Amino acid sequence: MHDLPPGLAELGRRLQESLGTGEAEAAIAGWSAPRTPAFRVNLMRTDADTLARELAAAGIAATRHPLSPWSFTCAPEAAYALKGSRAFHDGRLYVQSLPSQVPALLGEVSPDDACLDCTAAPGGKTSLLAMRRGRGRLEQPGNPPGKPSKIAHFDAIERSPIRHQLLKHNLTKLGCDWVRTWKSDSRSLPQAVRQRRYRHILVDPPCTGSGTVVPADARTWAHLAGRYDGYVAIKAQQQYGIAMSAAELLAPGGSLIYSTCSLDPEENEAVVDALLTARPELSLIDATAPGPLIGGAVPALAHWRGRDFHPELARTCLRLQPGAWGEGFFVAWLVSAGSSLPGTSR
Ligand SMILES: C[S@@+](CC[C@H](N)C(=O)[O-])C[C@H]1O[C@@H](n2cnc3c(N)ncnc32)[C@H](O)[C@@H]1O
Numbered sequence: 001m002h003d004l005p006p007g008l009a010e011l012g013r014r015l016q017e018s019l020g021t022g023e024a025e026a027a028i029a030g031w032s033a034p035r036t037p038a039f040r041v042n043l044m045r046t047d048a049d050t051l052a053r054e055l056a057a058a059g060i061a062a063t064r065h066p067l068s069p070w071s072f073t074c075a076p077e078a079a080y081a082l083k084g085s086r087a088f089h090d091g092r093l094y095v096q097s098l099p100s101q102v103p104a105l106l107g108e109v110s111p112d113d114a115c116l117d118c119t120a121a122p123g124g125k126t127s128l129l130a131m132r133r134g135r136g137r138l139e140q141p142g143n144p145p146g147k148p149s150k151i152a153h154f155d156a157i158e159r160s161p162i163r164h165q166l167l168k169h170n171l172t173k174l175g176c177d178w179v180r181t182w183k184s185d186s187r188s189l190p191q192a193v194r195q196r197r198y199r200h201i202l203v204d205p206p207c208t209g210s211g212t213v214v215p216a217d218a219r220t221w222a223h224l225a226g227r228y229d230g231y232v233a234i235k236a237q238q239q240y241g242i243a244m245s246a247a248e249l250l251a252p253g254g255s256l257i258y259s260t261c262s263l264d265p266e267e268n269e270a271v272v273d274a275l276l277t278a279r280p281e282l283s284l285i286d287a288t289a290p291g292p293l294i295g296g297a298v299p300a301l302a303h304w305r306g307r308d309f310h311p312e313l314a315r316t317c318l319r320l321q322p323g324a325w326g327e328g329f330f331v332a333w334l335v336s337a338g339s340s341l342p343g344t345s346r
Pocket residue numbers: 100118119120121122123124125126157158159160163184185186187204205206207242
């Protein structure tokens with residue numbers, strides 16, 4: 001096992017127990033791999049070709065990434081210049097790792113689809129899904145001008161008051177200020193949100209962040225030192241609570257994307273498995289396609305601590321190790337009964 005600072009020993013042991021020695025070693029090595037900076041164009045402000053030209057003119061060599069038509073990477077040496085660029089400051093790009101783009105890229109989304117992000121700040125996934133959906137249909141043929149009859153809602157929930165301010169700031173900067181934000185706990189939502197049903201729901205709940213650890217930088221893991229086992233159990237409980245509330249708001253055939261930047265099965269497979277047990281109308285669809293495009297994909301776990309997970313889970317969930325391509329990450333794509341989405345497994 002790699003030498004880890006004493007504060008990471010509990011997490012290191014836990015990874016070995018959960019993932020096996022080979023995968024735990026690879027994850028720990030991946031923690032320290034220098035990251036390739038990634039970002040995406042913001043179509044609310046520009047387009048990908050124009051952005052590439054703007055960055056080139058500023059001396060920043062950006063490379064298109066196959067993950068999506070909007071994804072880019074650049075050399076590590078360019079990261080500083082990227083965050084100092086006009087395009088960054090004016091919201092024409094958003095710095096976002098490749099793994100963390102995935103939840104907002106899965107599935108088709110049309111302007112008529114109501115969308116909900118249950119854990120939204122700082123707004124990276126909200127704004128990417130909003131960009132893909134667009135502002136929505138504001139007027140319908142036959143309506144008097146200026147009297148829209150139907151607006152597909154886009155709601156974003158954030159519990160922390162400070163982070164809610166940050167969310168609003170970012171959505172405005174990115175040209176998505178039409179997304180309605182709510183300062184609320186997703187487990188006890190305002191009536192106006194609770195009564196709606198959504199076609200797309202993102203649940204990217206708070207987690208231990210064990211996929212984002214950098215051993216040489218104690219700021220990335222000090223919160224885990226000396227209390228890992230108890231802390232992960234608290235997080236898993238919150239995650240399950242948020243995901244269960246979200247599932248109640250799914251329209252028939254709607255999809256719920258669950259993601260974390262944790263490596264721990266207690267926050268990932270175990271939460272999704274419990275959700276599938278509690279909500280039999282939910283089923284899994286394949287979220288693994290982005291894996292080979294990004295790198296670092298490993299199969300999700302089929303069992304853990306003597307418990308067999310839902311038989312589709314290992315085949316359909318995306319589990320990424322940390323590495324040069326980004327942080328460790330987990331994504332499950334659930335769909336509620338009534339779906340016409342291709343590839344649904346029931
Ligand atoms: C992992 S971050 C989300 C990152 C975001 N999806 C993005 O891509 O920019 C989780 C967020 O959920 C918020 N949060 C935690 N518990 C919550 C709850 N019960 N209801 C709503 N938001 C919550 C946290 O304050 C934090 O901002």
